[in-house]
Amino acid sequence: MSEAEVQELRARFRGELIAPADAAYDAARKVYNAMIDRRPALILKCADVADVMAGVNLARERNLLLAVRGGGHNGPGLGVCDDGLVIDLARLKGIRVDPKNKTVRVEGGCLWNEVDHATHAFGLAVPSGFLSTTGVGGLTLGGGIGYLSRKHGLTIDNLLAVDLVLADGRLVTASAEENPDLFWAVRGGGGNFGVVTSFLFRAHPVQTVYGGPIFWPMDKGAEVLRSWRDFILAAPEDINGWFGFATVPPVPMFPAEHHMKKVCVITWCYTGDLAKAEQAFEPIRKFSPPLMDFAGPIPFPALQSLFDGLYPPGLQWYWKADFFHELSEKAVDLHVKYGERLPSPHSTMHIYPINGAAQRVGKGDTAFNFRDARFAEVIVGVDPDPANNPRLMQWAKDYWLALHPFSAGGGYVNMMMDEGAENVKAAYRDNYARLAQVKRTYDPGNLFRVNQNIRPA
């Protein structure tokens, strides 16, 4: 675009328009994962839906590559692109809680900590993830696995409606009643179908929970992983806990003798009767004697943000993911083998339980297909220093390859890198063909392709 055209756009745009020559450009193009370094031609910080419509129309009319940014947390950096246009939703921050109907209306640029803050005042929570700084947009559109999944389902299972700007520039609503094909597709199909400017969620009575991390020594890894697997598959849905390998950070909350030790950790969230929490945790504390035990009553937003400080923006992240039906003895042994070799203090592997409420939705009912899987695995090599990337990436790839033969055959789209069309198809299995049909109806020219892309049929 010529300078005159940019000026003309600046005049009719209500938000902020940031070009490479602007002082704000470098900060505006940065995303959470510092491994991503892209230089868009223009960043549109939209102030309202009209700005989003203008951005979509501009990209389509000028045939510009278009990226849509929610919270900017995506691993492969799919909220930003080289040379094209970025529609940045960060200024769309409205949140309206309806305590009577237990619903929450959330604008497309919100982060989960903003939603948690708004709902907590009413004793409510929307099922989201395990960290509070992620964007509502990307996390929801890919599925949303979190502390409340066993009890209340994935984030998409609590989505009632979205408003979105389609590739042709129109704003439509998608819900069970309106454009149901589109509503089916956005529940797991990512940003493939339009720019969501507003989400309507169902919220649940969740306020103070009993939760937090319990650590065990690494040499008890296999024992604890087996105990956790057997426990979580049969546990009441009030209890959730994800298993991980980690390195104890050298910070005062941990006794100095444990600093930098490799450990296994399960971070819990119990939403049942607080008076019965200690009793519910009795079997957990018998997995093996814990090294450190931080589980106790905690406000839900505090649990959600427990790890935010450990993972500030600006680290290098390399992601690999798979779903699993079961964790066989052989798989447990392999996990421990690679867990013992965490390549850096920030690197980790998590296994999230997705049994319970998330499995009561049929695999064809939403675009998120792996409803028969009971575990979601994510392996992340993480470090501040880019010089360590080859080592982190090699560890993550080797780990993933070793476990992949035991997997259900595909991974969670929100925890993959940019891994190509075959892995996207594997993530959707037999829902892919229907997604491609919906894509052809709503985005035949594949304007929304900076994502885990579904090609129009």
Ligand SMILES: Cc1cc2nc3c(=O)[nH]c(=O)nc-3n(C[C@H](O)[C@H](O)[C@H](O)COP(=O)(O)OP(=O)(O)OC[C@H]3O[C@@H](n4cnc5c(N)ncnc54)[C@H](O)[C@@H]3O)c2cc1C
């Ligand atoms: C530290 C960390 C912890 C995480 N924990 C969890 C977790 O517990 N559970 C979980 O399920 N996931 C988790 N994730 C993964 C997370 O769901 C994805 O990274 C997700 O893509 C982040 O969404 P975002 O809006 O921040 O990302 P962005 O990078 O802004 O966007 C990601 C993708 O979504 C699209 N998109 C975003 N917003 C919109 C919108 N409003 N309309 C249309 N398209 C949009 C973008 O175009 C892009 O393709 C975590 C990620 C990180 C980095």
